[in-house]
Amino acid sequence: MDDIFQDEIVRAEGLKKVFTLSRKQQKIEKTGLTRKVAVDGLSFSAYRGEIYGLLGPNGAGKTTTLRMLSTLIKPDGGDAYILGHSILKEPAMVRDCVGFLTSELKLEAFFTPDYLFDFFGAMHGVDKDTLASRKKELFSRFGIDRFAQVKVGDLSTGMKQKVSLVISIVHDPDVLIFDEPTNGLDVLTAKVVTDFLAELKGMGKSIILSTHIFSLVEKLCDRVGVIIDGKMAQEGSLQALCGEKSLEERFFEIYHSLKGEIV
Amino acid sequence: MKLLALIKKEFYRFFHDPKLIVTILLPGIIIFLIYNVIGAFMNETEPVNYDYKVCVAGTSATSGAFTALVGEAVKESDSKVEFTVSTAEEGKAAVEKGEADACLVFSENFGEAAGGSVEIYYDGARDASSSFYGIASAVLQASAMRFAVVGHNFETTENLGKTVFAGLLPFLVAIFIFSACMSVTLESVAGEKERGTLATILATSAKRHEIALGKILPLSCISALGAASSFLGVALSLPKLVGTGFGVLGGYAFGHYALLFLLILSIVPLIVSAIACVSTLSRSVKEASAYTSVIMILVMVVSILSIFLSSLGNWYVAVPVLNAVISMGKVLGGELAIWQSLVSVGANLLYTALLVFLISKMFSSERIMFGK
Ligand SMILES: Nc1ncnc2c1ncn2[C@@H]1O[C@H](COP(=O)(O)OP(=O)(O)OP(=O)(O)O)[C@@H](O)[C@H]1O
Ligand SMILES: [Mg+2]
Numbered sequence: 001m002d003d004i005f006q007d008e009i010v011r012a013e014g015l016k017k018v019f020t021l022s023r024k025q026q027k028i029e030k031t032g033l034t035r036k037v038a039v040d041g042l043s044f045s046a047y048r049g050e051i052y053g054l055l056g057p058n059g060a061g062k063t064t065t066l067r068m069l070s071t072l073i074k075p076d077g078g079d080a081y082i083l084g085h086s087i088l089k090e091p092a093m094v095r096d097c098v099g100f101l102t103s104e105l106k107l108e109a110f111f112t113p114d115y116l117f118d119f120f121g122a123m124h125g126v127d128k129d130t131l132a133s134r135k136k137e138l139f140s141r142f143g144i145d146r147f148a149q150v151k152v153g154d155l156s157t158g159m160k161q162k163v164s165l166v167i168s169i170v171h172d173p174d175v176l177i178f179d180e181p182t183n184g185l186d187v188l189t190a191k192v193v194t195d196f197l198a199e200l201k202g203m204g205k206s207i208i209l210s211t212h213i214f215s216l217v218e219k220l221c222d223r224v225g226v227i228i229d230g231k232m233a234q235e236g237s238l239q240a241l242c243g244e245k246s247l248e249e250r251f252f253e254i255y256h257s258l259k260g261e262i263v
Numbered sequence: 264m265k266l267l268a269l270i271k272k273e274f275y276r277f278f279h280d281p282k283l284i285v286t287i288l289l290p291g292i293i294i295f296l297i298y299n300v301i302g303a304f305m306n307e308t309e310p311v312n313y314d315y316k317v318c319v320a321g322t323s324a325t326s327g328a329f330t331a332l333v334g335e336a337v338k339e340s341d342s343k344v345e346f347t348v349s350t351a352e353e354g355k356a357a358v359e360k361g362e363a364d365a366c367l368v369f370s371e372n373f374g375e376a377a378g379g380s381v382e383i384y385y386d387g388a389r390d391a392s393s394s395f396y397g398i399a400s401a402v403l404q405a406s407a408m409r410f411a412v413v414g415h416n417f418e419t420t421e422n423l424g425k426t427v428f429a430g431l432l433p434f435l436v437a438i439f440i441f442s443a444c445m446s447v448t449l450e451s452v453a454g455e456k457e458r459g460t461l462a463t464i465l466a467t468s469a470k471r472h473e474i475a476l477g478k479i480l481p482l483s484c485i486s487a488l489g490a491a492s493s494f495l496g497v498a499l500s501l502p503k504l505v506g507t508g509f510g511v512l513g514g515y516a517f518g519h520y521a522l523l524f525l526l527i528l529s530i531v532p533l534i535v536s537a538i539a540c541v542s543t544l545s546r547s548v549k550e551a552s553a554y555t556s557v558i559m560i561l562v563m564v565v566s567i568l569s570i571f572l573s574s575l576g577n578w579y580v581a582v583p584v585l586n587a588v589i590s591m592g593k594v595l596g597g598e599l600a601i602w603q604s605l606v607s608v609g610a611n612l613l614y615t616a617l618l619v620f621l622i623s624k625m626f627s628s629e630r631i632m633f634g635k
Contacts, residue, residue, distance in 0.1 A: 072629070073629045107463065108458070115272075122267075
């Protein structure tokens, strides 16, 4: 039992998030309801050393789930444990053992990657020597040393994403949470990112990522959870979930069985 | 040491951006230039040669030597002076009626023992009179003996211009402090929130109060620089602008400067945290500027009112900003208002602490930081 728990790096138990909609949001969402259940009792587990993919259509609640896991927002129901730390009760502990990457978290354009790496290292309480050697290693590994002294504002989108990735793991977290890591990147940069993720997995990190891109899941993920309307529709290893079919086919089967035929 | 890293980052941001440095320091320089130009215009009259008529009352063994010294100084300014011995009452009446320009009243022990004093009665509304007061008080103060120089000004409301100007100085200082705080804080707090860079810091394990302090402390220092620049601009130009007869910023003791400095220092973090507060609540810099201009109007109204409210008892020490403005007015008027100033400073620091606490609470609020 103990052993199993050790290997269970992330465990979500009935996570729930309800947003109260303002008038303006009601208009945008074309609804008269004042409350929107974004995540509805979501449970899943991710194990050490695997890449877990949260797959779902727009508005399924992927980002909301990952924001809860990384303690940016609090769940209205349920709880989740990261390396045994509750996201509700020990948010500071959780923040130190996860690295979070999402388009919502931006790097200040004025600073250089070099400065920001040191700054966020200090923010996570990493000591100077460790920080210096990590910076050297990561910067050369991902080719950031070429533009380490260029202000972030002057970098290209791909360079920025690389810097964001490296800074999200400045404190050497065991768990990495990536929201749509290849969103808005061209195929080349996207490949750099997916290679990076594979490499991180090779380093023994556990990764949870969200995406709506089937190929990304097929290429990277060990296990998948399909989220529809804030609920876990299907979960399992890629093999168990799809069998002989392609992920895309399986996804539409699941979707139709839940929502009926779509237009 | 997360706090240290946060503070360093804020300073780094500021001191490596020439644009920001200029926006902070420019107001002071501009004020200095403008006031000097205006001052040059206003005082462009030929140097006036006066023929002072001065009554002297009460004599001591050394008073004669001092009147002689004053006479020397008057000669140096190409004017003449005629001393008439009279009683104190006659002399004062003469000054009030305009028949004499000033009246010197020496105490019996003047110049002999500590505690001796000389009173100078004059009328600040008359150029000759205030000019003589300037010369005489300078001479008397420059002497090494220990005695008090007490000036009595018969100036009435006729000369509203100068009084309003004296009252206006704390108001101007408050406004300059505010604008210095505003540019820095809006950019750093509302700007970072809008750009999503504050969220990145909130995603780290740094404590929320560290993040709040990591903003307020460095921003206050930077704003204080800006405020100091504006204040220096005003202080250095005022004597030029209003001529010599106006004694503001002249003849102050160290205590006056210390109090002024403390008072200014106490409103800077208060205003910075107030702006940081509304910036945290706002979604964008634009929204934050709108709220900030409301605070600015409040501060302006309060500082203008201070001219009328200063005589209404000591309750003002509890009102943020107003307390510092009124105390500054008192100190500038020559009064060493120690306890009012210190209580004001304390009250302002207390309000600042409350606001910092509030900001760190807001940083933990998901609705405020991450609501849409
Ligand atoms: N702050 C908020 N206030 C109100 N509603 C919200 C808020 N954040 C998300 N929602 C709603 O919750 C639902 C889930 O949003 P979420 O961003 O988690 O979806 P997603 O799976 O990440 O979608 P996408 O693929 O478009 O990124 C959506 O209907 C969204 O409109
Ligand atoms: Mg999303």
